[in-house]
Amino acid sequence: xxxxxxxxxxxxxxxxxxxxxxxxxxxxxxxxxxxxxxxxxxxxxxxxxxxxxxxxxxxxxxxxxxxxxxxxxxxxxxxxxxxxxxxxxxxxxxxxxxxxxxx
Ligand SMILES: [Zn+2]
Numbered sequence: 001x002x003x004x005x006x007x008x009x010x011x012x013x014x015x016x017x018x019x020x021x022x023x024x025x026x027x028x029x030x031x032x033x034x035x036x037x038x039x040x041x042x043x044x045x046x047x048x049x050x051x052x053x054x055x056x057x058x059x060x061x062x063x064x065x066x067x068x069x070x071x072x073x074x075x076x077x078x079x080x081x082x083x084x085x086x087x088x089x090x091x092x093x094x095x096x097x098x099x100x101x102x103x
Contacts, residue, residue, distance in 0.1 A: 028069040
Protein backbone atom coordinates (compact mmCIF):
# COMPACT_ATOMS: atom_id res chain seq x y z
CA UNK A 1 0.00 0.00 0.00
CA UNK A 2 3.05 2.26 -0.22
CA UNK A 3 2.69 2.69 -3.99
CA UNK A 4 6.19 1.30 -4.60
CA UNK A 5 5.39 -2.39 -5.01
CA UNK A 6 2.37 -4.34 -6.19
CA UNK A 7 0.55 -5.55 -3.07
CA UNK A 8 -0.39 -8.80 -4.84
CA UNK A 9 2.78 -10.00 -6.59
CA UNK A 10 5.48 -7.75 -5.12
CA UNK A 11 6.62 -6.32 -8.46
CA UNK A 12 8.29 -2.92 -8.20
CA UNK A 13 5.82 -0.41 -9.60
CA UNK A 14 7.61 2.84 -10.17
CA UNK A 15 10.73 1.35 -11.82
CA UNK A 16 9.20 -1.47 -13.84
CA UNK A 17 5.73 -0.14 -14.69
CA UNK A 18 4.46 2.90 -16.52
CA UNK A 19 1.05 2.45 -14.96
CA UNK A 20 -0.08 1.35 -11.53
CA UNK A 21 -3.57 0.88 -10.20
CA UNK A 22 -5.14 1.46 -6.82
CA UNK A 23 -7.94 -0.79 -5.58
CA UNK A 24 -10.22 0.42 -2.81
CA UNK A 25 -12.46 -2.17 -1.17
CA UNK A 26 -15.18 -1.22 1.26
CA UNK A 27 -17.14 -3.81 3.20
CA UNK A 28 -20.04 -2.56 5.30
CA UNK A 29 -23.24 -3.81 6.84
CA UNK A 30 -26.21 -3.30 4.54
CA UNK A 31 -29.41 -2.63 6.42
CA UNK A 32 -32.92 -2.13 5.15
CA UNK A 33 -34.23 1.43 5.33
CA UNK A 34 -35.17 2.35 8.88
CA UNK A 35 -38.86 1.91 9.55
CA UNK A 36 -40.26 2.74 12.98
CA UNK A 37 -43.61 1.22 13.82
CA UNK A 38 -46.01 2.14 16.62
CA UNK A 39 -45.06 -1.18 18.22
CA UNK A 40 -41.35 -0.17 18.21
CA UNK A 41 -42.18 3.08 20.03
CA UNK A 42 -44.08 1.23 22.75
CA UNK A 43 -41.13 -1.03 23.56
CA UNK A 44 -38.53 -0.33 26.22
CA UNK A 45 -35.88 1.30 24.02
CA UNK A 46 -33.57 2.26 26.93
CA UNK A 47 -33.60 -1.31 28.23
CA UNK A 48 -32.81 -2.66 24.78
CA UNK A 49 -29.95 -0.18 24.36
CA UNK A 50 -28.45 -1.10 27.73
CA UNK A 51 -28.65 -4.79 26.84
CA UNK A 52 -26.98 -4.11 23.48
CA UNK A 53 -24.18 -2.08 25.12
CA UNK A 54 -23.58 -4.87 27.67
CA UNK A 55 -23.31 -7.38 24.82
CA UNK A 56 -20.88 -5.14 22.92
CA UNK A 57 -18.65 -4.70 26.00
CA UNK A 58 -17.99 -8.45 25.96
CA UNK A 59 -17.05 -8.50 22.28
CA UNK A 60 -13.63 -8.14 20.69
CA UNK A 61 -13.29 -4.59 19.24
CA UNK A 62 -11.85 -6.01 16.00
CA UNK A 63 -14.81 -8.37 15.65
CA UNK A 64 -17.20 -5.47 16.25
CA UNK A 65 -15.44 -3.39 13.60
CA UNK A 66 -15.64 -6.31 11.14
CA UNK A 67 -19.41 -6.40 11.62
CA UNK A 68 -19.87 -2.73 10.81
CA UNK A 69 -17.29 -1.41 8.34
CA UNK A 70 -13.88 -2.24 6.88
CA UNK A 71 -12.00 -0.61 4.05
CA UNK A 72 -8.82 -1.66 2.27
CA UNK A 73 -6.52 -0.04 -0.30
CA UNK A 74 -4.03 -1.84 -2.50
CA UNK A 75 -1.62 -0.88 -5.26
CA UNK A 76 -1.57 -3.23 -8.24
CA UNK A 77 0.66 -3.68 -11.29
CA UNK A 78 -1.14 -3.90 -14.69
CA UNK A 79 -1.09 -7.75 -14.71
CA UNK A 80 -2.62 -7.99 -11.24
CA UNK A 81 -5.17 -5.27 -12.09
CA UNK A 82 -6.28 -7.37 -15.10
CA UNK A 83 -6.58 -10.50 -12.92
CA UNK A 84 -8.52 -8.55 -10.28
CA UNK A 85 -11.02 -7.20 -12.81
CA UNK A 86 -11.53 -10.70 -14.21
CA UNK A 87 -12.32 -12.18 -10.78
CA UNK A 88 -12.77 -9.48 -8.10
CA UNK A 89 -14.31 -11.90 -5.57
CA UNK A 90 -11.68 -14.61 -6.07
CA UNK A 91 -14.37 -17.10 -7.13
CA UNK A 92 -11.95 -18.96 -9.39
CA UNK A 93 -9.09 -18.95 -6.89
CA UNK A 94 -9.89 -22.42 -5.50
CA UNK A 95 -10.11 -23.85 -9.00
CA UNK A 96 -6.76 -22.31 -10.06
CA UNK A 97 -4.99 -23.67 -6.94
CA UNK A 98 -6.38 -27.16 -7.64
CA UNK A 99 -5.17 -26.98 -11.25
CA UNK A 100 -1.68 -25.95 -10.08
CA UNK A 101 -1.56 -28.89 -7.65
CA UNK A 102 -2.51 -31.27 -10.46
CA UNK A 103 0.46 -30.37 -12.65
ZN1 LIG B 1 1.26 -7.46 -9.41
